[in-house]
Amino acid sequence: MYSVKEAFYTLQGEGAQAGRASVFCRFTGCNLWSGREGDRARSRCTFCDTDFVGIDGQNGGQFLDAAALAAHLTALWQAPDQANVSRYVVFTGGEPLLQLDEALVDAMHAQGFEVAVETNGTLPAPAGIDWICVSPKSDTTLRLTRGHELKLVYPQAGVDPANFAGLDFTHFFLQPMDLNPGAIVSDGDPMAATVGYCLRHPQWRLSLQTHKIAGID
Template sequence: MYNIKEAFYSLQGEGAHAGRPALFCRFTGCNLWSGKEQHRSTAECTFCDTDFVGTDGQNGGRFKTASDLLKHLDTLWPTNKSHKYIVFTGGEPALQLDEALILEAKKRGYTLAIETNGTLPLPKGIDWICVSPKTSKPLVVNQGNELKLVFPQSHLPPSDFEHLAFDHFYLQAMDQAALPNDQQRVDSPQAQTLRYCLQNPQWRLSLQTHKMLGID
């Protein structure tokens, strides 16, 4: 059984593939936060800006098999168009993404990406691995294509990750709207992120262009 909060076709808004048409499949559930506001302050990740609770989102639902889910997702890709690209996200997609789903997506011609917090092992066959650390626990996924760190996180300095085997290193300014009022900063996350990238050129700035454009 696969539990999907939402699925939609849009442009990738962040990181190395920003601007690329993509099919997004958002799984329900996360291992760092329940998704309920009453648990946010005590969660391992307190600043998430995404709703991943339940299956009531756009094109969401419960699917018994990998074939059932991919048949559903495939209807969202433009008819008879190639360059199929799917991003599995969450919540934490590693809780549900498995080899059966990967094989079914490959069979239908998709290139697969995952956006994960890196604390759980990944199945084989994923084409693009983006890790976004959210906890001080050691990363289980410590290599991949893209490391995208939300910045600033006082317990996660970028220097802790610079030695890891990733092709790209991105800093993404924390969304102020995701922070409680008492944690919002005078020196904005955007200003801090820009300054850090200029001082540490291993890191590139990742903008959330989908929010700028007003799209999903």
């Protein structure tokens, strides 16, 4: 059974695939934070800006098997099929690799989707994923040290981008810390710090949350 907080059709807002039409599937649960504000300060990820608790979001629910969830997500795709243009689904969370498995990857492929995942990288990934985006968090051990995109929220206390620069990823992004009201961050201006680091270390590119800038859900 899969537990989904929400699912929706939108444009990808971040990283190398920014601007791409996508079905997003946000799974419930995370291995770095319970999602409860009372636990934030003592969690391993203190700055998450996402609600991944429960199954009460838009198009959320529980799905008995991969075929049922794949059919549900396929129904959310709103564009007509075109030659050389693939459907695209992004599994996120919380931590999607607590639930995403090979059966679901195969079921989405059968529906004509490229499959992407946005993960903290602390869990192994099933075979067949087309796009792996890893977003490391402080005080964790990466299990996924290769993929397509490494997207590091910056600055994080105790996290040095140089420690990830030698990993086997195609794209390296720094994304300024979003100063949401509950976040626990270091002092300073995250945008200025991120821009400055990218200027000094051109391997890294700036990633902005363009969906928030554009007012896209």
